[in-house]
Amino acid sequence: MMSLPIPPEEVVALLRWYADMGVDTAISDEPVDRFAESAVPARPVAVAVRPAEAPRPAASPRLASPAAALLTATPDTVELAAREQARSARTLDELREILDRFEGCALKATASRLVFADGAPDADIMFIGEAPGRDEDIQGKPFVGRSGQLLDRMLAAIGLDRTRTYIANVVPWRPPGNRDPTPQETTICRPFIERQIELVDPKILVCLGARSAQALLGVTDGILKLRGRWLEHEIGGRRIQAMATLHPAYLLRQPVQKRLAWRDFRAIRAALEQP
Template structure:
């Protein structure tokens, strides 16, 4: 195929699908740039850079420093802490999150993925962040991992009318990558307030990201799974269980036996009332 001929419709769609799969889903400029053409254009001679230690000549105007590169942390986490604390209900919290513009994840996402299930439930599950299907439908755990989660819950007599499900970040990270520390810092106050308002008796963390954050540990999920901890989330005290993320179980089916043990542990805690 010639490198310069225009793509046909099928090739263009395939290229867009590939870009989306690897997380290239946000334009950085108003006009497209042909990087291939630029790479073969004659390069212009560049002036030699001044030595870093060179000082300005006496009497001359000082050189202006280059503008710093913007970080993904575009807002102060204290802002989301204040917004979350001011929300008296889940409805008000959702409205505050929907109006918040300080996290760059929102600019790349289709919509806010707030929660699913019963806000009156005694059991709350917390995942990592929305995937592609969750981003499109606006609900957590609706893709293949969500279907497996539904089967896991059904195995111990639960369904989405008996649990409440949310994520550490409410907007999809591009390419389904892990949320960055900056994104976690901005979004965690919203999740903590969500837990406080739901006030679950039992909290289940699904996977590495929510377990490390809510359990305040550096240990990975393979070491933490199956463990119960007494946690205080803002003003709410709850018992928390760490287990494997359904997406991990899809990749490593042999680990389903471990998740089954965790589900039995949750069932025993529910039936025992503590």
């Protein structure tokens, strides 16, 4: 049998994605008149009668691979598997390897690569966005496009850079067309970012944008109401200072709001200097 050019589990994931998009019929190069087909009466089919055969012994059940099992599992089962796998990671490198093998999120099938993190794993401050975009999907690092360049300038304004910070996203795979991740995709990926925060163990957590704050801090307010307020994120028995601020992509569309982001970053700098 000819081997498939891509692994079977990726083929299944792609077919499921087609089904989710509403594709239920294969299309060929030649047009087909379905109305003409339905007008032609069906021909009777002769059925050959075969002699009775002795019953065959039942075949032993074939166990599905963990990846294939996740593709057909319920959302609750996938979330539980994500939590168990994330909890098993003892280091950031192990967590990255687990995410590379994880098949429970359909975004992995449409993204080019995993976008795990950038910066210093022992940093005192951790920035978390929502999901990678096109440039991040190409380079495999978070915040490297126009938004990332603005973030770098904002960090430089308070005396920081990527060698002194740690940057990641709630969802580590790019959604198709840069759409927002669905609530289910965010829920599945949340255990991994929570474990990532626990392993980095920062002094301060900064959520870039409302969706990141809503996913991690359990808030529902919009970003203009959330920003600039000190909150707490409890994880691993420890409380971490947390603040939501405006996403750099929003600031590119609304540059007048940079004054608000500047206030937030000054407060973050002051908090970092506290013992």
